[in-house]
Amino acid sequence: MATQNNRFMTTCFLTTRFLKTPLQRAISAALIGTSLIVGAGVSSQAWAENTEQQQARQQVTIAAGDLGKTLTDIAAQYHIALSFNPVLTQGLKNNAVSGRFTPMELIDRLLQDSGLMMTSNQDGTYRLMDESHYTLSGLAVSADKIDNSVLTEYKGGQIESGGRLGVFGAQDSTNVPFSLVSYTNKAIEDQQLESIAEVLDNDASVQSGFGYGNYSEKFMIRGFGLDSDAISYGGLYGILPRQVVSTNAVESVQLLKGSSAFLNGVTPGGSGIGGAVNLEPKRADDKLTALTLDTTTEGQVGMSTDVARRFGSDKQWGVRVNALHRNGDSAIDNETREETSLSVGVDYRADRFNISSDVGYQKQTIDAGRSVVYVDSALTDIPSAPDANTNYAPSWADSELETLFAMVKADYELSENWSLNAALGANKNKEFGDYSSPTVSNLDGDATASRLTVPYESNTISSSVGLLGDLTTGQVTHQLNLAYSGFVNKTYSAYTMSGASNTNIYDPVDVAYPDVSTWADGDMENPNIRSKTDTKGLSFADTLGFMDDRLLVTAGVRYQEIKANNYNYDGSIDTTYDDSAISPIYGIVYKPSDAISLYANHIEALQQGATVGSTYANAGVSLKPYTSEQNEVGIKFEDGTLGAGAAVFEISKPEAYGEAGGTYGYYGEQRNRGLELSLFGEPLAGLRVNTSATWLDPKLNKTQNGTNDGNDAIGVAKYRLVLGGEYDLRTLQGLTLGGKVIRSGSQYVNSSNTLALDPWTRFDINARYESKIAQQAVTWRLNITNLMNEDYWASAAGGYLTQGNPREIKLSLSTEF
Known part of the structure; x- marks a missing residue:
């Protein structure tokens, strides 16, 4: 021996x-x-x-x-x-x-x-x-774990407990007074998840829909909106593509449930009151050459590669390249989508100094894209959803989305107890679309639709600097965080709009392209500036550790400054806002054992006001900044095999809404109270679960003349349940079967609560099989979303309807060399 x-x-x-x-x-x-x-x-x-x-x-x-x-x-x-x-x-x-x-x-x-x-x-x-x-x-x-990750990866490798927590950096969930979970690249690959919305479908706290009249992904977290352009990249806002973000170069999708403005700074557009999403780029930790071919039964075909290498005498240099091209028909009738993306990540690792850079390009083209459905104010009930495959968009409705982005990050260990980090990122976004969304006027599905043509450009520069330190005074430890974050965002746009044509959402009419524009403004060839937003934030926090760090108390303060200029289509200034606020944060974590954490937090934050949509009388105006508040208590159990959590919370913010054609503005306060439960991990060998549930009470208070006091907020499902899991079959080596069930409760379409969506249920299944072809290890994956091809309205966020996608069958073949 x-x-x-x-x-x-x-x-x-x-x-x-x-x-x-x-x-x-x-x-x-x-x-x-x-x-x-x-x-x-x-x-x-x-x-x-x-x-x-x-x-x-x-x-x-x-x-x-x-x-x-x-x-x-x-x-x-x-x-x-x-x-x-x-x-x-x-x-x-x-x-x-x-x-x-x-x-x-x-x-x-x-x-x-x-x-x-x-x-x-x-x-x-x-x-x-x-x-x-x-x-x-x-x-x-x-x-x-060459990158020194502080996150606990649960058995099966699909979920990590924790993620990037703004000024606090990457943190394990058990040590912070917030609810935080991450979905890994393995989860993305195993479920063939092509967008961030598909990834977040795994959590009951998140509800997905489309943006206002376009194809952007919009999320409701704890009942409050998060726009797709408010997703951070390596902790920086405004860097990623504005409407839809591909997942092929993402190492993890990190979900923070709850207010994040103190931790990350103000989001572009001011969304994110109920939670935040951060994406971490892939890094070259091992030698890798991977190839994936994928297809759908409708004819969508794609190919992606993932190549990683490390160089140098101590492997200090790393390069990782991800490339993807996918094209073909979607599961919606007559709709086609094409996507091309390329990302290159380079990093250098030394004893005390690390630096990385990421450059990415993404282009997506959507032809005959099915968008959202607006509801005529005269309706007394919501029409039932059309067949899931039905496309009520005309054949000329399309959009081209192109983004170039880059980021550089560095950290330096100043001494044994102090470290400095900095990041700088930039984004250039260009879009052009002919959009058409029907407004339904009766239960028979009769509707009218116009053409709205919009060129849109945006440029963003985002930055952050942080100083982290550890001190001990007597028996008390201190984790000190001093951080600056900010971004400057400029947008440019113009538009032309035609008169309305008649159609029907159940029996659509493919109307000819309306060449005549009834309304127009701005220079379509060279759009003028429409908005400029400049935000700056400085924060300081101290986490005090008592009883050998079993009791952690966090206290902090943030100074936030928001400057916003809105411009007319000719480039002249329309409105200007300049506001600032000092906001506190308090949090406490008590760990009676290594696996159990009890926590509570209170967060206040100044948020940027939203920009008013095109169907309102004050279209294009940015509402003034506002303050939000959150209180939360919860318990977590995490031992590396199983993770479980329960949280109760209350979040409040000024409520903005309006009827089409009227003025959109603040009319009261939205106060969401809720309960969240979650369970994930591998309780038995080969059996992995990911289950969560959310119940919400989204009330309106202090509304104009008290008209809507006590009513529910628009587009918030009263409850959501996700039952997910997979099992490695012992009878057939290499085969894994899984799936999930999503159940969503009713949600109101208007503030008066006279129109509501029915609850809905969706079934997804998946399978993967690991085998060999000519001695080469390969993985086959089969995923079917909306197995029963259910017809349902998935979301009423924003006061309009997003229909659930039809059944889609995906098949892929992956191998590593």
Whole structure:
């Protein structure tokens, strides 16, 4: 056994729960850096020959048995050096394991629930040790997490507990007084999720719909709107494409439930009261060459590649390139979509200094795109939804969306206890669309539709700087955060609009393109500036740790400044707003055990007012800034295998609404009270679940003349339930079956609550099968959304109707070289 001990070790798959100080992060980096796959007594040539084998995922089947013997056999097979005392594994058994793993992932799976972990020795070998003897509080080490992630990745690899929390950086959910969860690239790939809306369908707190008369994704989080252009990228706002964001270059989609203005600054357009979404770009952590081919039964065909390499004597340079092209008919009648995207990420990692840059390009073309449906104010009931495949848009309705964006980020460890980070990003967005959305006037589906042609451009520069420090005063620890964030956004547009043509949403008429414009303004060839928004925010927060950091108290203050200029179509100034506010944040976390966290928070924030849509008398005007407030208490359970949470909250903000043709403005206050429940992880080997539920009471108060006091807010579902999961079949090795059920409650279309949508239910199923073709490992994936092809109105957010998409069948084939 001694001989085996000297030969036996693997890299340790470490999950970093919470790195409290730069010193701990430095120790983690040192441990990770020394976790090279070098076997004692194994020549460098033998190591080089096996490096690719060790990094590549392979299909393996491990029988249940003695843990020590199983680990020894795996180490010998992959030439990995490990030493351990046989007493550690005496009497321990490993469960049967089947699937595709790297050696690191395989050993991590075998060690789960064993109470053992792996650490690196100075000579490059490794050893097993009892987790209870590891002395750095809250720190576990993972050589498979080269980026020093502090997030706990749950079994199955589809969900991480935590994400980027604005000025606080990347945080594990258990240590912060907020509800935070991330969906990984593996979840995106396994469910073939092509847009952010499809990813967020996995959480009951989020409801998706279309933007005002176009194809942008609009989200309702905790019953408050979040526009697609308010999604942050690496923590920066205004960088991503404005309407629809592709997922092919995204490493994780991170969802913060609750107010985020203190943490991230003001969003473009002022949305995001109920939550925020941040996307993290992919990084080159391992050698990778991946190819995916996908298609749908309607004829949509796509191909994507993902290539990653690291260079340099210490692998300090990394490059990752993602490319995608997809084109063809969608599941909606006569609608076609084409998408091209390319992203390049380059990073450099040193002991105390890291820098990365990301450049991306995305172009999407939508022909005969089905948009939203407006409701005539004279209606006394909502017409039933047309057949799910029906396209009530004319054949000439289209949009071309093109975006070029870039971001540079850097962080530098000033000392053992202080670090500095900075980021700068820019975006150039260009759109041109012929839009047409019907306004339905009766229950028979009769409607009128106009042509609205809009060229739109926007430019954004976004930046942030942060100083992070750790201090100890007596028995109290301090995590200090001083941060600046801001962006400057300019928009340019013009329009022409035709008179109305008759159609019917159940039996659409493909009217000819109306060449005559009844209304027009601005220069269609060279649009003038329409708005300029300049926001700046400075925040300071201190998280005080008591009782060995089992009690964490956060207190902070933010100064926010918003300047907004609105221009007439000729470029002259129309209105100007210049406002500022000092807003507090309070939060507390108490951890009675390592797996349980109790938390509470209070956040106030100054938000930018929304820009009024084109169908109102004051179209194009930006409403004045306003203040929102949030109070929340909750409990979390997270142990790396299962995650569960419950939260109750209250969020309030001034309510803006208006009837078509009238004035859109603030008329009272919207106050949402709610309850959220969630459960995710792998409770049994091979069974993974992701289930959540939300109940909301979205009331209107202080309305004009008290007319709508006590009514529900527009477009907020009273409840939502998502039951999701998947299971690895033991009877057929490599096959996984899964799916989800989404149930959404009723929601009102108008503030008077005379029009409401019916509740709806959607079923999605998926399957994937891992096999080999000519000795090449491949993964087949099949996903069917809206299995029953249900006809339903999915959303009334904004006071208009977004119809749920029809059944879509996707098939893909992926492989890695």
